[in-house]
Amino acid sequence: MGYSALKIALIFACYAVQLSGKIGVVLSVDQVKDYFPEERDGLLQLRDFINSTSNLHGNWTGPPCYKNDSRWTGIACLNGHVTDLILEGIQITGSLPQTPFLRNITFLTKLSLRNNFIRGPLPNLTNLLYLELVLLSQNRFSGSIPLTYINLPRLKKLELQQNSLTGSIPPFDQPTLTMLNVSYNHLTGRIPSNQVLSRFPESSYDHNSALCGQPLGTPCKAHPPPRTADVSSNGETKETLEIWRFSLIAASAVLVSLSVMLGFIYYYRKLHGKDAKGDQSGEGYVGTEEKKMYWSENTDDPERMLKLEFFDKRRQVFDSHELLRAKAKVMGKGKLGTTYKAVLESGHAVVVKRLRDTNAMSNREFVRQMQLLGNARHENLAEIISFHYSKEEQLVIYEFIPYGSLFELLHENRGAGRVPLNWTARLSIIKDTAKGLAYLHQSLPDHRVPHGNIKSSNVLIQRDGQNHQSKLTDFGLLPFLTSRKSMGKLAVGKSPEFSLGRQLTYKADVYCFGIILLEVITGKNPGEISRANEGMFDDLSDWVRSVVNSDRLTDVLDVEILSARKEHDVMFILVEMALECTDMMPEKRPNMSEVLRRIEEMEQVNKQNGDNITCIL
Numbered sequence: 374m375g376y377s378a379l380k381i382a383l384i385f386a387c388y389a390v391q392l393s394g395k396i397g398v399v400l401s402v403d404q405v406k407d408y409f410p411e412e413r414d415g416l417l418q419l420r421d422f423i424n425s426t427s428n429l430h431g432n433w434t435g436p437p438c439y440k441n442d443s444r445w446t447g448i449a450c451l452n453g454h455v456t457d458l459i460l461e462g463i464q465i466t467g468s469l470p471q472t473p474f475l476r477n478i479t480f481l482t483k484l485s486l487r488n489n490f491i492r493g494p495l496p497n498l499t500n501l502l503y504l505e506l507v508l509l510s511q512n513r514f515s516g517s518i519p520l521t522y523i524n525l526p527r528l529k530k531l532e533l534q535q536n537s538l539t540g541s542i543p544p545f546d547q548p549t550l551t552m553l554n555v556s557y558n559h560l561t562g563r564i565p566s567n568q569v570l571s572r573f574p575e576s577s578y579d580h581n582s583a584l585c586g587q588p589l590g591t592p593c594k595a596h597p598p599p600r601t602a603d604v605s606s607n608g609e610t611k612e613t614l615e616i617w618r619f620s621l622i623a624a625s626a627v628l629v630s631l632s633v634m635l636g637f638i639y640y641y642r643k644l645h646g647k648d649a650k651g652d653q654s655g656e657g658y659v660g661t662e663e664k665k666m667y668w669s670e671n672t673d674d675p676e677r678m679l680k681l682e683f684f685d686k687r688r689q690v691f692d693s694h695e696l697l698r699a700k701a702k703v704m705g706k707g708k709l710g711t712t713y714k715a716v717l718e719s720g721h722a723v724v725v726k727r728l729r730d731t732n733a734m735s736n737r738e739f740v741r742q743m744q745l746l747g748n749a750r751h752e753n754l755a756e757i758i759s760f761h762y763s764k765e766e767q768l769v770i771y772e773f774i775p776y777g778s779l780f781e782l783l784h785e786n787r788g789a790g791r792v793p794l795n796w797t798a799r800l801s802i803i804k805d806t807a808k809g810l811a812y813l814h815q816s817l818p819d820h821r822v823p824h825g826n827i828k829s830s831n832v833l834i835q836r837d838g839q840n841h842q843s844k845l846t847d848f849g850l851l852p853f854l855t856s857r858k859s860m861g862k863l864a865v866g867k868s869p870e871f872s873l874g875r876q877l878t879y880k881a882d883v884y885c886f887g888i889i890l891l892e893v894i895t896g897k898n899p900g901e902i903s904r905a906n907e908g909m910f911d912d913l914s915d916w917v918r919s920v921v922n923s924d925r926l927t928d929v930l931d932v933e934i935l936s937a938r939k940e941h942d943v944m945f946i947l948v949e950m951a952l953e954c955t956d957m958m959p960e961k962r963p964n965m966s967e968v969l970r971r972i973e974e975m976e977q978v979n980k981q982n983g984d985n986i987t988c989i990l
């Protein structure tokens with residue numbers, strides 16, 4: 374049965390490859406039509422809404438396209454689809470229709486309304502995935518530049534100069550974007566400093582109310598305070614330095630146990646002492662030079678002993694004193710607490726997760742839970758070295774994995790100058806993730822949701838030359854959460870069953886795995902898909918389904934893996950499987966051991982057939 378599913382998937386994949394052979398505008402396989410009525414409807418909405426010196430009413434009649442030709446002024450067509458809408462210098466007055474009238478003109482590549490008198494907001498360009506040229510300069514457009522323009526994947530030229538636009542410049546990062554002009558508007562704020570936007574000259578940005586940053590000569594005022602930006606030499610990026618607020622918490626704990634009066638004096642002194650010390654040790658520090666920072670200021674205080682439990686005596690290379698004196702950097706602030714990288718005096722680094730909101734758990738329960746998790750050892754799980762429980766403070770200490778997360782590998786530095794993540798690496802990361810998850814599902818059968826927070830930022834990467842190995846972290850913490858609301862903040866909170874108010878099962882992890890799989894294949898950030906498409910899609914799987922249904926299959930693939938043509942069939946099989954994993958109905962999703970089996974089987978078939986999977990279609 375598994376085999377026939379695979380065969381169907383293969384046929385599906387071959388079909389996809391055949392389709393994708395047609396470059397450029399990929400059409401559905403049926404007959405090329407003369408024109409598409411829903412495209413005509415969109416244009417008529419425009420025609421009937423605007424006034425101009427051009428007699429559109431007299432001219433835009435009949436079909437807009439006749440295959441590759443058009444008799445409508447300003448319109449060009451290809452295979453029956455409208456591709457160009459160009460109405461320049463015809464004194465269009467008023468605003469554009471407030472409906473998303475362009476929405477159904479799916480294959481639009483050029484939109485120019487240059488040099489008119491159009492007022493009101495810029496047009497809604499959602500859904501126009503083929504748009505390359507957007508020329509709207511010399512009008513009276515007002516309002517802000519829609520954030521959604523960031524998601525026009527093929528945008529080459531964006532001309533918005535000489536309008537009355539306000540707000541800030543969205544962080545455009547399309548590598549395709551080679552020309553941008555937003556000069557002569559009322560834009561404000563910092564020009565996002567990314568690879569793409571810094572390509573353009575000053576004249577792309579000047580004559581605005583209050584833009585600042587490069588390439589303009591105007592520096593931005595320093596707010597928010599620049600307590601960030603530590604780019605260390607070994608490739609770890611953008612971690613924020615921050616002092617542990619450990620002593621404060623400890624101080625308040627002491628407060629509770631002392632009499633109010635004594636406590637007050639103590640607290641007062643403590644605060645005082647802290648202030649005085651803060652001045653010398655550079656607290657609230659501003660600058661780019663890294664200074665020594667500790668997660669506990671008063672490191673010699675004998676009161677502050679942490680009892681650490683170790684799982685593996687060989688790992689017991691530090692004690693609580695050393696841990697308290699470790700240099701700390703914030704790696705991330707998550708729903709479950711803050712994660713620090715702590716570098717011990719020996720140079721050894723560990724990851725410390727300081728849990729939040731777990732107070733409902735008793736010492737016994739906590740220890741039992743940690744023991745369960747600590748004993749779950751697998752090459753694809755980040756090892757839990759130790760933990761600490763006290764009423765005020767719960768810490769989990771993990772091994773440090775230096776190469777960053779899958780999230781960073783996939784989404785950081787998109788644009789020119791990025792090192793692409795190739796397909797071989799992606800496939801091995803996927804397989805490791807499936808292995809780690811399948812192991813967790815086997816070894817924690819009592820956990821309703823064994824991982825609970827599986828997402829690309831919790832897939833850590835270890836690298837050995839060209840080989841990527843992934844290790845999952847942040848697993849098994851769901852039982853620490855008490856409220857449904859806080860559960861909703863974990864990755865499983867994005868599953869359809871959670872939003873329907875249903876009980877979560879291990880299939881919620883399978884859903885999250887499916888999303889990661891799609892993230893790896895599409896290169897899209899699942900956190901942005903809904904915002905980017907103005908809420909049209911609930912999640913990444915929704916978007917992929919919509920693209921797959923419209924037959925533009927290769928459009929789902931990340932541009933960075935498009936050139937691995939021989940692997941496309943494997944990619945499509947995985948897309949198919951990811952869609953099964955993200956099925957609305959948890960019962961219909963495969964379980965993790967099945968998923969892993971299918972990945973391995975697929976690898977096998979692929980090896981046997983060499984490069985040639987022959988299509989019998």
Ligand SMILES: *[C@@H]1O[C@H](CO)[C@@H](O)[C@H](O)[C@H]1NC(C)=O
Pocket residue numbers: 431432433434435444445446
């Ligand atoms: C519209 O105008 C163009 C030229 O301006 C002309 O070639 C075309 O025939 C006109 N179309 C119709 C339907 O009148």
Ligand SMILES: *[C@@H]1O[C@H](CO)[C@@H](O)[C@H](O)[C@H]1NC(C)=O
Pocket residue numbers: 440441451452
């Ligand atoms: C339309 O143009 C495309 C691309 O130039 C071409 O492949 C196609 O055959 C043309 N269709 C017709 C009906 O002429």
Ligand SMILES: *[C@@H]1O[C@H](CO)[C@@H](O)[C@H](O)[C@H]1NC(C)=O
Pocket residue numbers: 422423424466467468
């Ligand atoms: C177009 O012109 C007509 C008549 O001059 C006017 O009533 C209408 O409001 C104008 N429409 C726009 C959008 O300016």
Ligand SMILES: *[C@@H]1O[C@H](CO)[C@@H](O)[C@H](O)[C@H]1NC(C)=O
Pocket residue numbers: 473476497498499500906907908909
């Ligand atoms: C843009 O159009 C899409 C549908 O095509 C719609 O969901 C979205 O709300 C629109 N955005 C705005 C700002 O009107």
Ligand SMILES: *[C@@H]1O[C@H](CO)[C@@H](O)[C@H](O)[C@H]1NC(C)=O
Pocket residue numbers: 411414415472473474475476477
């Ligand atoms: C787009 O086409 C669909 C289906 O033909 C139709 O229901 C919808 O109203 C159209 N949207 C717009 C904005 O014209």
Ligand SMILES: *[C@@H]1O[C@H](CO)[C@@H](O)[C@H](O)[C@H]1NC(C)=O
Pocket residue numbers: 534535553554555556557574576577
């Ligand atoms: C941007 O537009 C302004 C005004 O039209 C023009 O002076 C400037 O040269 C343009 N800059 C670029 C880079 O196109």
